[in-house]
Amino acid sequence: MEIEPRVQFDDTSTAFSYKSDRQLKKANFIFTVVNNPAISAIATTLAKYALKLHLPFVKTVIRNTIFEHFCGGETIEESQTTIVTLKKFNVGTILDYSVEGAKTEDGFDETTREIIRTIEKAKGNPAIPFCVFKVTGMADTPVLVKKNSKETLTTEETVAFEKVRARVDQICSKAHEYNVRVLVDAEETWIQDPIDDLAYEMMKKYNQQTAIVFNTFQMYRKDMSTKLRDAYQDSVRDNYYLGVKLVRGAYMEKEAARAEKSGYDNPIHASKEDTDKAFNKGLTFCLDNKRRISLMCGSHNDYSNKFLTVLMDKHGLKPNDSHVWFGQLLGMSDHISFNLSKAGYNVAKYVPYGPVRAVMPYLIRRAQENTSVAGQSSRELQLIRKELRRRNKG
Numbered sequence: 106m107e108i109e110p111r112v113q114f115d116d117t118s119t120a121f122s123y124k125s126d127r128q129l130k131k132a133n134f135i136f137t138v139v140n141n142p143a144i145s146a147i148a149t150t151l152a153k154y155a156l157k158l159h160l161p162f163v164k165t166v167i168r169n170t171i172f173e174h175f176c177g178g179e180t181i182e183e184s185q186t187t188i189v190t191l192k193k194f195n196v197g198t199i200l201d202y203s204v205e206g207a208k209t210e211d212g213f214d215e216t217t218r219e220i221i222r223t224i225e226k227a228k229g230n231p232a233i234p235f236c237v238f239k240v241t242g243m244a245d246t247p248v249l250v251k252k253n254s255k256e257t258l259t260t261e262e263t264v265a266f267e268k269v270r271a272r273v274d275q276i277c278s279k280a281h282e283y284n285v286r287v288l289v290d291a292e293e294t295w296i297q298d299p300i301d302d303l304a305y306e307m308m309k310k311y312n313q314q315t316a317i318v319f320n321t322f323q324m325y326r327k328d329m330s331t332k333l334r335d336a337y338q339d340s341v342r343d344n345y346y347l348g349v350k351l352v353r354g355a356y357m358e359k360e361a362a363r364a365e366k367s368g369y370d371n372p373i374h375a376s377k378e379d380t381d382k383a384f385n386k387g388l389t390f391c392l393d394n395k396r397r398i399s400l401m402c403g404s405h406n407d408y409s410n411k412f413l414t415v416l417m418d419k420h421g422l423k424p425n426d427s428h429v430w431f432g433q434l435l436g437m438s439d440h441i442s443f444n445l446s447k448a449g450y451n452v453a454k455y456v457p458y459g460p461v462r463a464v465m466p467y468l469i470r471r472a473q474e475n476t477s478v479a480g481q482s483s484r485e486l487q488l489i490r491k492e493l494r495r496r497n498k499g
């Protein structure tokens with residue numbers, strides 16, 4: 106559908122105004138490397154082994170390049186410079202403790218404490234409008250898989266799951282006490298049902314006055330439009346506010362591979378167009394029900410972000426209406442984030458942080474996402490080069 110957007114995203118001077126010439130040249134170097142499939146594959150493999158061997162030189166190189174571009178720092182304190190810089194341009198920070206792979210009860214408890222530290226940091230702080238967590242950071246995945254498949258848990262597993270519930274409750278109760286919105290990230294279909302159940306349990310408890318807890322809806326799933334409608338109807342029936350983070354979904358290849366291996370229907374839409382349609386319909390549904398739904402649109406898609414500005418206008422919402430937010434990842438789609446914030450919209454970026462070694466899986470995913478397809482430069486690289494040319498630095 107043709108739309109008359111309320112904001113344009115082609116202004117690279119606004120998009121990269123927060124980057125010095127030196128930082129922009131560094132971004133050009135990083136994206137040029139990751140854009141090349143062969144170099145990118147070699148670099149990520151070497152980096153993984155070198156980090157395993159504890160080679161300090163490699164850690165320094167990663168820290169000063171790709172880590173610096175995509176992450177706030179190794180700790181909340183180190184992320185402060187990024188938080189302040191984004192805030193200068195009216196872009197909020199969502200502190201994302203990106204340490205993956207905790208496997209022990211102590212590890213899950215430590216992750217829970219760290220998420221609570223992000224909520225304490227966000228308390229009364231307009232620079233940090235949301236916090237976020239992944240349930241897999243505080244739960245044993247096999248227990249989630251079993252719970253998802255509706256198998257009966259052993260006594261031990263039941264105890265373990267109750268601990269997960271207690272951790273999630275601790276986080277959401279602190280978020281409620283401090284009036285900080287908290288996003289629950291969505292993960293793979295084979296563990297998502299218990300994550301959803303926990304999110305709705307928390308919403309019922311803590312979303313009585315306003316949306317504090319937001320669940321994530323992955324619109325690449327064939328069943329997700331129905332799930333969104335059902336979630337809305339449940340919130341009407343039980344009288345609470347529904348926090349919705351709408352995304353397309355990040356685990357497409359994994360989902361397809363598992364479905365094929367296990368012989369069930371792939372739960373993901375058959376085409377990108379179907380996902381796009383479902384996503385944009387999801388935006389429409391949220392705004393049609395804006396009196397109960399608060400929305401975070403987590404997307405790097407130009408059209409969907411523009412479409413949401415048009416919907417807001419149609420519904421008579423001001424750009425800074427507190428119920429509608431736009432979200433992107435640090436180091437990506439700055440042309441969307443900074444042009445939206447300049448036009449007065451509410452924007453926040455995930456700012457991942459954690460020890461360099463622990464955030465490597467996150468960094469590798471970002472590198473893979475920006476590797477060229479069919480020899481073309483990634484969109485990020487094209488935009489960076491356009492801005493360098495504009496600054497006469499290219």
Ligand SMILES: Cc1cc2nc3c(=O)[nH]c(=O)nc-3n(C[C@H](O)[C@H](O)[C@H](O)COP(=O)(O)OP(=O)(O)OC[C@H]3O[C@@H](n4cnc5c(N)ncnc54)[C@H](O)[C@@H]3O)c2cc1C
Pocket residue numbers: 289290291292321323325352353354355356357373374375376377378380402403404405406432433434455
């Ligand atoms: C702030 C923020 C928070 C996020 N939180 C989560 C989260 O909690 N859980 C999560 O899973 N993801 C999350 N994501 C990632 C998100 O799901 C997408 O993977 C990513 O943003 C790319 O989608 P896009 O909307 O930016 O746009 P685009 O780049 O236009 O779309 C790419 C997406 O379209 C879909 N797609 C691509 N090809 C096909 C195809 N052939 N058939 C069907 N669908 C296809 C896939 O979902 C793919 O990721 C988040 C992203 C952001 C920006």
